[in-house]
Amino acid sequence: MGAGVIGLSIAHELTVAGHRVRILAAQNALSSVSAAAAALWFPHDVARSAQVLNSAQVTHQRLQQLASRSDTGVRMRQGTVLMRRADTDTSWTCAVPQYEWLDASQLPADLVPGTGVSGVRCTVPVASTDVYLRWLHAAVLALGVRMRTTEVWDLRKVLDQENPDALVVAAGIRSAALLADDDETYPIRGQVVRLANPGLIEWVIDNDNPGGLTYVVPREHDVVCGGTGDRGSWDEQVDSQVEQAILRRALALVPALVGQPVLSRAVGLRPARTSVRVEAVAGYDRPVFACYGHGGAGFTLSWGDATRIAGLIGPA
Template sequence: MGEITVIGAGVIGLSIAHELAAAGHRVRILAAQDAAGSVSAVAAAIWFPHDVDPSAQVLDSAQVTYHRLERLARRPETGVRMRAGTVLVRRADTDTSWTRAVPGCEVLGYAQLPGGIAAAEGTSGLRCTMPLAVTGAYLRWLRAAVLALGVRMHVTEVRSVQQVLEQGEPDAVVVACGIRSAALLGDDDQTFPIRGQVVRLLNPGLTEWVIDDDNPEGLTYVVPRDRDVVCGGTDEPGSWDERVNPETEQAILRRVRALVPALAAQPIVSRAVGLRPARSTVRLGAVAGYDRPVFACYGHGGAGFTLSWGDAARIAALIGPA
């Protein structure tokens, strides 16, 4: 193929553009906003398959991404860090299938949980080392890497795939713009938002993360980055509200400070809301009904960073070399 248009400049769109350009294609990105304005910029961006169906394909893509991010972490300028932490387990039926994609995961009993975690007796854990991205630094690095490969980027409102085909005359189109993807294609009624709210605190020196999906008070996670700690969160299916809710923020702060007491006196640095693009399954593949090849790659829920490089490689394989 000659030129390929990627719609979307979040972590999925940028990763796809990178892999296609690296394979020799001429690529342009069309997006309503730059990466800094996308939901990717809101994410805690720790490797973890959250709000996504843990199918074999998802776990394979997650594993590919894990190893790619692990390599990128050797270069500090990428913003990727390898950090140890604990996933708390409060239920016997907790899905731990994701551990097959993570090397060296260790099962912890209650007495073995790290001292900085204040969890109820009977809670166990899975301790492992995960990649996480300092989102601002990582998205800047990824954008620069894409541009260095010759990809052209245009910030513009896209109303439909047909509009792109008629105006730009690309040889193929990849739709990878998160929650807006279904509307652009017009053939998908399975996609819905999951509202996520976070508050970021000044980092008192923490390096270890904690994920507590089954906290009885609500989804709770603590992800320390270089200077701040991303604290969450919420899982609100169907909500399109992108406003910060003060009451929700206070509830998040109560949960994270109870779980990690070292955060008790830390000031708020920033706050944000993002809409995770959820679906019963990730949509990745060819889309019928157009006069040129069109591909979809969206519906990653809270696992955009987790699946980014693996799914980008899948799209590149479907399209083939230049």
């Protein structure tokens, strides 16, 4: 259930393990929240447990391998996570092969972070979402995965009508309603604006910017500027005032973007949860598994959690 980056990754790993896989989804990957993401490897808006960090590390390794291929849309890019608080959580650094601590004097000269700011500099995967999701979709089809576009409201009807040996719920924000045993899931509204890329290759994240969450992620043909983190909001409409505030913060942080035209804009609802849910779900007449609640870290955890689901189900 689900054809976003998580669902497609799971389908890939289960097929490689020898299973025959069918995907049911209300929309394809390019219409899902995955398509709105900046797709920078970073465990954003997700509780960082040992399990999450392990999945992040597995995904980093897989995406690094895919970055060697020109058709995947994945590239390894260097960048900086700015830190404005002494208690900033840096546990994610254990999942990257190399990183460097920077004090204020070592921050890149073209950043304008303000005073009292330090940072972590590292190289991580960045995916151009349209290219990557098309590649991943084509890859699972080539493996023999079948896909059907359909709205699903009742998992028991799916079990009766589709007669699967096992079912995996990876439907993002809708997963909790489908399973009906979860009151821990909620949306986090993210809004981004995409600018033409003047030649930037380095990304920057400024989670604690006084004006609000700020990130600038250059990709092949655009630069994703964000963002927002509106917890509990189901609003999927672009807000022009919010967009102007995002641009003010992004351009102050990276002045090289001044004057670049807007290419597109998007809003997505990150499927957040008190903790990522990757487990068997009781109460059904055959195996049902959950894989959702990734917040803003769907790309970051995708291959790791797909591997975990494949391990729970076992080989064919």
